[in-house]
Amino acid sequence: MILRDPVHGLISFDSPVERIVVDLLDCREVQRLRRIKALGLASLAFPGAEHSRFAHAVGSAHVMKRYLERVRKLSTDLPAEDRIDRRAAMAALAAALLHDVGHGPLSHTFETVLPGAPPHETWTSRIILDPATDVHRVLTKVDPELPQEVERLVHGKHRIPHLARAVSGTFDVDRCDYLVRDSYMTGVRYGLLDIEWLLASLRLHRPQGTGASVLAVDGNKGLTAVEGFFLARLYMYRQVYLHKAVRGAEIVVRALFHRLVELGPQPGTPTAMATLLRGEPLDVPGYLRLDDRTLDAAIDAYTESSDPLLRELALRIRDRQLFKTMQLRADADPVAAQQRLDQVLRDEGIAPAYLGVIDRNEIRAYDEDHTLGVVGTSHGQYRSLLAASPVLRGLSRERFVHIRAVFPPQVRRAVGRGLAAFS
Amino acid sequence: MILRDPVHGLISFDSPVERIVVDLLDCREVQRLRRIKALGLASLAFPGAEHSRFAHAVGSAHVMKRYLERVRKLSTDLPAEDRIDRRAAMAALAAALLHDVGHGPLSHTFETVLPGAPPHETWTSRIILDPATDVHRVLTKVDPELPQEVERLVHGKHRIPHLARAVSGTFDVDRCDYLVRDSYMTGVRYGLLDIEWLLASLRLHRPQGTGASVLAVDGNKGLTAVEGFFLARLYMYRQVYLHKAVRGAEIVVRALFHRLVELGPQPGTPTAMATLLRGEPLDVPGYLRLDDRTLDAAIDAYTESSDPLLRELALRIRDRQLFKTMQLRADADPVAAQQRLDQVLRDEGIAPAYLGVIDRNEIRAYDEDHTLGVVGTSHGQYRSLLAASPVLRGLSRERFVHIRAVFPPQVRRAVGRGLAAFS
Amino acid sequence: MILRDPVHGLISFDSPVERIVVDLLDCREVQRLRRIKALGLASLAFPGAEHSRFAHAVGSAHVMKRYLERVRKLSTDLPAEDRIDRRAAMAALAAALLHDVGHGPLSHTFETVLPGAPPHETWTSRIILDPATDVHRVLTKVDPELPQEVERLVHGKHRIPHLARAVSGTFDVDRCDYLVRDSYMTGVRYGLLDIEWLLASLRLHRPQGTGASVLAVDGNKGLTAVEGFFLARLYMYRQVYLHKAVRGAEIVVRALFHRLVELGPQPGTPTAMATLLRGEPLDVPGYLRLDDRTLDAAIDAYTESSDPLLRELALRIRDRQLFKTMQLRADADPVAAQQRLDQVLRDEGIAPAYLGVIDRNEIRAYDEDHTLGVVGTSHGQYRSLLAASPVLRGLSRERFVHIRAVFPPQVRRAVGRGLAAFS
């Protein structure tokens, strides 16, 4: 199998081990990812960013393939227990492809808006472990124990620690793909990692007296590349993921779900969502019916709802009439600001209160990760990233806080006046 | 207004004339284009190609902006009647943005499958001219005659012929944007026009004894660029638009609609589509309710239809179990091949006949276009593109035919044997 | 060894077989290629195009490495005599790196201006075969027969025909590198081959009844890529290699050498060049002293020559006061035009006659090459490129002729009048 990818160029899976990717791609649960946008609401601010989780899943499997090739090259120096055998390689490729298989509509938004609904990680586990799914069948055909191994790997657990971290860690194939892909598709250039260089500078370091190797980069050329990775992440948050229009849309969607919880299922609500709204348990086949398109269809139906608030919020999303934002000082007190915003909305006669939100996000540019380090060139000694990198040291000491008031457009002036002290 | 575009970099519309684009972008009919994929089914073969008609519309308006800037630079040499005044510039920007506003779901597929349904060009006209639409209101606010001017311009008619051709011609802003955008998003590199160079080499040539200037390129540097444009188009057809998986998906969708016409509206069929299926007239608001997502929702509903054929076809689309293709010789007789294919399907017990299709597409690499030429550098003499370009001459003498049998996977071997004589 | 290349990204030679490239890179004769510009005078028209033959040699070796990897993947299907063993792989890498090692200053210009001087191919052979050179020593250390094998391979001869053609053929690693590199460095986008796709679509085809496989591309996806290769070549000729300023510079250099032959060695003429000017035989060490910089130093010295013509020509090159060009009709008779140009120069009092040149270049877009074909997908049948490709068929029927008068600036008007009938 060979296919064109705008980000990685040619992607092929043709060795016997890689065959598992081809088989998984044909599964209904993986095809469903075509119907879920990777960046959710961000295409409202970045018209190019319509790409799907499916393309990201394929890209992640491709980066994993490259990682496995790299480790194979290093493996003459590896202790036996850190070498990746055929079975572990298949598990790693499958886990990279399936790591997002449980995502619901609008990616991360969905799980935060339905109180009590299981997070996407739980759904990913269920889908992999449920004997009735296509992906389970494909994995089981290789080995009856493979679904369990893949499921654990998706959550960062494996007997080979560096492989577990490559699937789910500070610096993993998932992030490597999405930073570049989101950057390419939004046109925001800051996420353009040099994946070739990252792979070429990768090492596996075995600390003395311990059993397992950890990921490391070559201190000479790899340090810059790995710093670039964390900077890319910081910048994509700032420029894309926390873009004011994206947050303005997010708050509208949350308000819509808030209203829906108040009202209960409405005409046009898909069965599976109704189940979740009622707080009832949902089975895997039901969950898999939910995707961006079923949610869109529901929102489309709500544009004709008899409830004026639900109708207004649905129209706002469909026709991109988003909430406005006002940036506050990084050190503003979010609780006090929320109280002030509530007061402004009350004074202006806007209800319910959840239409005005203080939206605070803090990005950790780099948290010390003891499973990722730097191997020096002169003597091969291992140091932590923080010890080796003044750039990461500098970044780790600063806080990156984005705090905004988000509210309906008609109260723009009142909010501007009312929250002046926080800005 | 400034936004990031992965293809053109920064796009801004900030002059008073360009303000019309900003106002039109807020219209519901333009926002609807976010819900229609530019390449329809092609994302089934090219996972990156999920981009929307909205992004393409914005890009087309941007290329038109650049075209207007270029003509302004040339305009000291232009006769008064070829210069673009403020009003014509607004019409041109609006026409570039709105040229696709009447597209239905799955872009070109939709209009070919419903017998008697108006083509998207008709819907574009109706939407622009209907006093109840947002875009009509925005245009009318500028000038009551503007909707008519924009509608005519979309169809290539205007008092300034070169402007009409720039909106809708052999070599227009629509194609300039989509070739590059589709190329960028599929990862197929052949559509990468050098738009900067094309614009820099653009001339307006006034033939002696006639009243109006025609588009031309500088013979020295522009000829290569304009040849590159036609080559890019040829290659994108070959590599993307006529890709076997894309055609395999297209034939499945057509068969589904064929079945739907036989059955009449089914549970899950959206109201507007039901109207069309019944052959009844549809109004503009009804048509605007149709988009990729309503169609997807319908297909999703059909996956549970009681009609086995409709259900099978719906599942094929949703889960990407497409029809297979077999390439035939370029000079194969399509009628004889179809008869043979029908026979094979009958022999294999596959019915109805429309499940097996001989799909023949011929691309005209370049047809002589007398409104586009080349201005020589030595004496400024004007020549037709065919006279000036050996490359286009060579291409125009050849025929580019793609002919394939398309059929359900289970008859693959039987078709291989049965149509061997045509391959 | 790992290095950054702007064109190919990371280049590494680290397997035991590839070690030969690392050793050859350290040779004086290869290091000398740093001092010879790949595009000679073209940087006078394209300021970015200062890249050296050294970078191109490294790039060619890299493409050969990729070719060998591709053939290894195909090799399960290959007859034993077409498989590339360790020794042949080393020869191929060495030949790709060394194919240009005999180039003189200004690349192709030099050998055309000195009557009787051996062409660069001869020098390449001598350098490889001369026991006193570093490269000979490196090759001999591997195997005493290796220099002979590499030398024959550079000239397209080897027991494995497809390997010989990959080093020196219609479609070889040399062209693959230089088209992309020259494109990247000039900023002219037409040479941007999709090397990944070309390699992925490569096949080796064994015609029935013959002993050796020939290069082929997959008919489905490879045809477009290989057409793109020949189009890229055509366009780079048109846009870069035959650019009017490049030809204007070339004619000045030729005139300078013409003058030098008339005058004999002058103050500042390097010893080796003096030897060549006197028509005496030059040895390898002497030849290797010649590079762009020794030629530049000579030209610099000539700017103070007592001979007015030599001085003028040297100043023209150093300070970029090039000859002018006038484009003539493609079908103009070059002999008659030269006579006319000579007359104009005589009338204007300009002598000698070689200051005015009719410069005619004809590019063959594609000549049928029976060692390169297309393998169809349906039945695996092999066809010639011309049979399979309407684009190449169209191109091969057309002639691409560039004909210009080149002359000193002061006679611009007189030439314009005098040669009007040819334009």
Added chain:
Amino acid sequence: MILRDPVHGLISFDSPVERIVVDLLDCREVQRLRRIKALGLASLAFPGAEHSRFAHAVGSAHVMKRYLERVRKLSTDLPAEDRIDRRAAMAALAAALLHDVGHGPLSHTFETVLPGAPPHETWTSRIILDPATDVHRVLTKVDPELPQEVERLVHGKHRIPHLARAVSGTFDVDRCDYLVRDSYMTGVRYGLLDIEWLLASLRLHRPQGTGASVLAVDGNKGLTAVEGFFLARLYMYRQVYLHKAVRGAEIVVRALFHRLVELGPQPGTPTAMATLLRGEPLDVPGYLRLDDRTLDAAIDAYTESSDPLLRELALRIRDRQLFKTMQLRADADPVAAQQRLDQVLRDEGIAPAYLGVIDRNEIRAYDEDHTLGVVGTSHGQYRSLLAASPVLRGLSRERFVHIRAVFPPQVRRAVGRGLAAFS
């Protein structure tokens, strides 16, 4: 005038004001920059990096053109004294083009190796102010005062402070071009600034109570871009400018000049260099004879010197047999390390002492610059970059020190042992 630039795409200078660039490009002193490599010895480590100061000068003028266009767009809000009139625009374009016109061979190396030789800035001034140069003549033709204005501008002095800073400041057109160009040509991706976005986010801020506007960027979108600029600079230092092979070559060149100073002019030393070596004053025409190629010719001559040390050093440069490096701890004491290295060389019988060098470089990632700030979006308030940017704050607190021992290859082991305590 229109030309292709690999970095900026099309570059054109066609308005009457821009005409000055076209005229300056024809000057001998500007053409000389074709013969000076922008990155000096770096092409020894990065084979692609052969680009000239000429291409950089053109690129800088292009960025200045874009800057002037941007300021013109902003200028409705500007006080009269900050607006750029025709004359100032011409001066700015000329200064951007000429800012490096005084560079000697090997760019920065040259001026550091000849004791008492004037720095390149002095030569730039002399060339612009000398009535006998072409550039002086071109400037004077526009206005007799223009040479003085341009010369002051090159050194960052002008009545319009923001214009002075755009020519020569923390964040100027010079750096904007070279970071991108060096990045493009080396293949090191870290210098890829988003110049479009930088320009779009540029503001001019007028502090209350002062007379002149300062450069600022929009706090929302510009902050990321300007941080990216300083990060790009830091990374290019680390990856390219201070690359170990580049420093290893630099130290060889310095040693060669050291030897030359000891020996006095040798056979092959160009006249102008001999003058400098003898400590005698050199005139402008003499200096202009020096470029990379005259230096290369001299080094070539020295490869046959009767002085063994000079010969060895010359061969090392020509054939790329560079000195080796050993990385020391960032906090190593350079004086103590030098003493230790001297001792090692003495013990190994290597003399003179300048063949072993402790090479310490400290990069300031960002120094507070009060002429560059950030304008907030909410209230338009101005803040310093350090106040606005946690990233720059983090970077400014860290020290980026590269310290290495550089020495002849034959003492590698002895140095490794001898300086172990410093590493």
